[in-house]
Amino acid sequence: MPTKLTDNEVLAPLPYELWLACEPGFYKAYASNIKCSKCPPHSSSHDQAASICHCDKGFYRAAKDPPSSPCSRPPSAPRNLVSFINDTALFLQWAAPSDAGGRKDLSYNVLCQRCKGNHGDGAPCEPCEADLRFIPRPLALTGTSVAVLDFALHGDYTFHVEAVNGVSSLAVVPRSLANITVTTHQSGPALVGVVKRDWSSLSSIAISWTEVEQPPADILDYEVKYYEKEQEQLSYSSTRTKPPGVVVTGLKPGTLYVFRVRARTAAGYTAYCPKFEFATVEEDPNVADHGQVLVVVTATVGGCSLLVVLTLFLLITGRCQGYIKARMKSEEKRRTRLQSGHVPFSGIRTYVDPDTYEDPTQAVEEFTREIDPSRIRIERVIGTGEFGEVCSGRLQILGKPDVAVAIKTLKGGYSEQQRRDFLREATVMGQFLNPNIIRLEGVVTRSRPVMIVVEFMENGALDSFLRSHDGRFTVVQLSGLLRGVAEGMTYLADMGYIHRDLAARNVLVDQNLVCKVSDFGMSRVVEDDPDSAYSASGGKIPIRWTAPEAVAYGKFSSASDVWSYGILMWEVMSYGERPYWEMSNQDVILSIEEGYRLPAPMGCPVALHQLMLHCWQKERLQRPHFTDVASFLDKLIHNPSTLLALVSHDHSFPESPEDMRDYPLFISIGDWLDSIQMSQYKSNFLVAGYTTLDSISTMCIDDVRRIGVCLIGHQRRIVSSIQSLRLQLHHIHQSGFPV
Template identity: 50%
Template sequence: MSGIRVVFSYISRCAASVSSFSDVLMNTKTETSDLRWTIFSRAKPEWEEVSGLDEENNSVRIYQICQTDSSSSHWLRSGFIQRLAASQVYVELRFTMMECSSTSTHHRSCKETFNVYYYQADTDEATATYPPWMENPYTKVDTVAADFLLSKGGERKFNVKTFRVGPLSQRGFYLAFQAQGACMALLSVRVFFKKCPPLVSALSSFPETVPRTLVQQAQGVCVEHAAQQGLRPRPPKLFCGEDGQWVGQPMMSCACLPGFEAADGQTRCAACPVGHFKASTEGKCTSCPRFSQATIRGASLCACHAGYLRSEADPPDSPCTKPPSAPRSIVPQINDTTLSLEWNEPLDNGGRTDLSYAVGCSVCRSPKGACIPCGDSVSYRPPQDQLQGRRVEVWGLLPHTTYTFTIQALNGVSQYSTKDPASDSVNITTSHDVPSLVSVIRKSDSTESSLTLHWSVPTQLHYTVLLYQLRYCEKDGHSEDQCHYTESKRNQAVLTELRRATRYEVQVRARTMAGYGSFSPAAVFSTLPDGHDSASQFLVPGVLIALGMLLLALFVFVAFTVLNPPRCYHFTYISLLLFLSHGSAGLYFTGVKVYIDPFTYEDPNEAVREFAKEIDVSFVKIEEVIGAGEFGEVCRGRLRVPGKKENYVAIKTLKGGYTEKQRRDFLSEASIMGQFQHPNIIHLEGIITASCPVMILTEFMENGALDSFLRLNDSQFTPIQLVGMQRGIASGMKYLAEMSYVHRDLAARNILINSNLVCKVSDFGLSRFLQENSSDPTYTSSLGGKIPIRWTAPEAIAFRKFTSASDVWSYGIVMWEVMSFGERPYWDMSNQDVINAIEQDYRLPPPPDCPTHLHQLMLDCWQKDRSARPRFSDLVSALDKLIRNPASLKIVAQEGSGLSYPLLDQRAPLALSPCTAVGEWLRAIKMERYEDSFLQAGFNSVDQLAPISTQDLLHMGVTLAGHQRKILSSIQTMTFRNKSAATVTF
């Protein structure tokens, strides 16, 4: 024992400093009296409590032991230690230990380690015999080995070890030390727990926090003059680590209120100085704009100087302005009852650029009578309000009447001024009366885009007619602004660039030296529909010739029917059909090829021979199977026709064991496809029927079906590329419509795309044979047959009325598929829900980032009245305009309040389904990586997600465009389904 006494008075001068962010539960160095800890030993020697001196020569209590053998355990247990608020504590031990070789009683059982234990209890219940002195019920913390051992003549050092004890669940605990052969001294024991200090950061204040877990969340409050921000304001949060250090930085959920800005490193909000302002929670204080001032600190808005104003639409940082001065120098030019007014702009526009003018008119019917407003008795071009130019024409003035015209100058703050707008006026007196010289208008000729008109005038005139003015407007539902005017010096005119098959209302008036007369009564004329020859002088002879030929054809038909066997019936029928379509109708369809349905042939093989070319099987080499079709495998191969370049082809095969009906149905697609020649229609190379298997060969499209290609390349194409794809599809459908062919199953799955991103319409025969197990959702109509509900027009679903107009509806769905990169139309709604939703005038919302013009085209295609839908020629023209003007594609359809697009119903959006938490929803769509971001932003359940926009996702760290689209699309799906369920479910 004497061997270690020499070191008891020595305490290291470089003792570890106590953390200022911890609470000490026990420290033996501060005890001034005996510790009197409990000692247990089955043999001598035992732990001995002695006094020593620390590095500051203060008296401290020390426990020492020096064993002669390790056959028995010697225990030392502390008093009861209250854990207070800690769930885990730290124990710092200072001790010395003799090297076994330096002890006077060195033997093989000497050890240079000891054990540390703890025991939890709610009260100070330990006695000399309880709990039992063994590892269970005590919990072992560690076996402690010395880093520095004392030896004779060696350096005097002591050891410092720190352990973590926990988790602690009861009110307190005891520490126990077990020596089994060591010669050592326990110099001091300090028990403490760590905590994070009070913190002010990111305009948030966090209290002192004790970590109860590995990372303890602490909730803070915004500093004075700051408030929470965001869609779902949440208190600021920060995490306190087990080491008593704050982890990371708090989210910027607090922002300084208007009139205050962040100061001192985001620790407080300072008021804006006098002459400065801050209108929102973002940004910093700025100087007041021109003609405004802030006379107090903390201003959120600068007040305008006297005489200056700011409109509701002006941002707070815009300068104050004032109404403009009056227009100058009104110059009237009157031609009896027709007037033009011109003027100069005001000298002072009030400091604004939104200058406009308004024209006021009053009529004074007698010198002594009061003047009254003109009202609707006169008309203006352009309209009298919101004039951007400085010229207006006035019609309808009465002869021999005095008028007063007032021109007002206005800008964006005129309506807020208490003074009347500045104006200038002029008095006008009309002169002679001009009679109406035109009474009846007649049509001389008409075409699809023009009308030739003439009218008669009196033979004896008291006026010399200078010219005639024609006004023509589309008859149905068009305003005055959409009427057109033209002039002619003769009593006839040709109106050009008119719409096909449209009624026009036409009026004519004459102009003399006395001015314009009144317009003639309106006459209505129509342009011709497609396919009519403008040479109307041949119409009557053509009809007579056609009738004669028709009678001749009927006579031939009867003769062949009576005199020839049944095998000639089909030839007779087809001859008559071709005669009627190309003979009698040739006067109206010259040069237009018309589709012939192969199912009208008595022998369908004849249609195949007529429209499809037979290819020798030796010219074809099949390389690989790329899919499965309705009747067999689909392969990729090479076609090498002698004298032609070898090229890849797609090969549809008819599997063995087929029936004659299956063979006929299989080849019907070839007889349909073979009639089409267009760059956006899949091209038929030929057929192989002379060997097995029977094959149909078409051009090979490297990228396959459009829907799967878009899904595979989500967000990889620009809007102009997507519009190019849509334009190709529309061009192909325009060609089919002109051929009088109705596709019936137009969908992205039936569009093929090649390596140059050229889209081609396909699937011309198999769409009518949709099977029960088809992957495409179908619905059995009341009239029989299977219909792809999500792509089909309502009249086709209800009444089986398939027309080019129903194909236009389907094309609108294809446009939506393209812009959503292959998203499933109406998502996972049932077919009946889709039907009900369409019946209630619901339409698909714009996909994310969809240009406004494209979504408007989709809505045009989804008009309930099929006659109101555009034709494919109109769609091609509209898409061409967008391609020529790419800037128009930058106008993106708005998402409303988040993604709950109200479609055709302008009611408020519904909440999303509250059935699941955000974490479950994100895991369901494979986006669980963003769970923490959503939770930190305050989104705990999916019913809070409706207002989220792309900008919100960027703030939450969702920067990948594909991930944004997937998340927004999922939210859009839930929103649309809830809206549909709330309004159309039975």
């Protein structure tokens, strides 16, 4: 009940400004004893006693925006839209619009069209095919990139990227779009016909397929992609095979799978065939899988018969001893990989070491193809190798256009041992067939000069290519280059081959920016290479790229190749800088033994540096497999906007420097500068007032330049180390220890 006023009590009058009607330019949302408010930005009121301010022309207020919020407008178009394409995916990346419209609820839509004729000349356009896949999705993207899969061959796609916010749907002006037209570079129509199921079991499905009549190109091999029907292509697996059929294992009982097959020719991959669905057998303990037993028995009998015939043939031809040695060594490698849990893909053979042949000529005949020298046209010298000149030229192929090739020649006056060493690389290379491994075209051994002919890579070695394009690629593009190398090394590891000299200088780049691993010449380093040093066994090895157990004890393995891959990652992210800079080989060895690891290059994401650190684990069994590396890079490429979340939730990689025993810890500025061979700049930091590690961790490249570090290479080295230092200090502060 309200209190009754006495005769002596009166209500105090309201201030004058509270009962006056609001003037134009001000508003009061509802009648009350509050002051009038000035209209929010981009809005106005033209009458007195206004209860709301109306948005100016071209500006809007969303339905959920309160009257007190400023009016906003749709964003401008995204900036710097670029594309990057490889064998399997097309990547689009852009920058945020210059004008976000005054709002923070920004997202992006990617629209796709296929036009007949040039875009913009009035040619009819239609939406892209329905099975085109966008990862993570085409609409409502919060990141600034997307991956496009399952595109057609030799197709012209026009992508429109639109930035939208909460008032975009209210605008009446034309939409602001960033446009780009991409021509896919794959190699013609699908060459795979009907796919059929031959048999299935609880965990396996055997499929085969037919080729189209008179294919336009020779088929090198096939890629089979498969996934669970219920997963709707959120994830898939793939395998490769040379014959038109494969047995896919490791499947779930009673599960429906979708299969798609495509062929690979010398020009690249073709389109995938239509989808075919096959199911594994339901699990039933009372029913034996007779089909599987029959296949196993048939395969066993057939394999034994083939082995007997092959053994007799080898005994007759006198090749038994070398062949048996090679197979025994390969089988020993295969057992080692199986015991470590690393199972090779279906359709991939096992590498045979040419040194196990008593007669090296037999290995050359078995693994290479002799080329008539009249079909080779040498055009110019492009470099020198260990055994002679390297030239570019053309190779004539009957019934087909000439192809560009690189030709390695053996210089005159060679010894028989030099000839064997020269051809050894061809016998190794001739066993590999993978899009990310340099392809051998053939050899010339029956005339002079002796030659090795390989596919021509337009952009040359990866290290020099990056140095000449410093700063021109996005992180996603650099990750695509790294993924190609990881795919090639996965293939080599599955075959049981150890490279021993993996480095950016030994990776070649073609015109489509596909990276291919090369240099299989005994994994040696030439005698005058300044980056090589003698190991314990007396052979020359590249110290800066080699794992510590290989340097100290000559223990090379796939794990030591993974260490080298980590160094290659650092080379790529630093655009071809020399690992460990001007440190001597002996200093590199001692620093690594003491726990020093290269800091993150400037602009390198933390997650990629953590992957490098994982590759540089001192214990080789703790390093990832190449399949793990490729899978991790896939996550980055397909969804770069959630890169940090992927790393923090993926426990196969270290989450912090505290989880990495070999992560360097610094106590003073002097220690930190000594670790990166930059102690000459200690006084520069102190004079400029940077006296603690915390103060240094806030510096950027402009600050480093300002204190008197003039050399560009030194600036980049210091800034790269500051990024690593910043991460270290963050985790130290979280643990509560003072610095």
